[in-house]
Amino acid sequence: MVGERRVRLTEGHCMENGLHCPACGTYTTISDIIATGQCRNGGGRGDCDVHLHVDVVIED
Numbered sequence: 001m002v003g004e005r006r007v008r009l010t011e012g013h014c015m016e017n018g019l020h021c022p023a024c025g026t027y028t029t030i031s032d033i034i035a036t037g038q039c040r041n042g043g044g045r046g047d048c049d050v051h052l053h054v055d056v057v058i059e060d
């Protein structure tokens with residue numbers, strides 16, 4: 001099943017420089033998410049198989 005959930009990043013995420021993976025809860029920095037597309041528990045390093053990416057939303 002393919003699903004998509006969105007998490008709005010806030011100033012708090014910037015102060016912590018990251019967020020907890022919505023799927024497994026592993027803390028991952030925003031730069032790691034951009035670089036790897038997964039959380040720290042994803043890919044070959046762990047068992048989390050969700051893909052994460054960061055979008056910038058432009059509203060007119």
Ligand SMILES: [Zn+2]
Binds near residue numbers: 023024025040042048
């Ligand atoms: Zn995860």
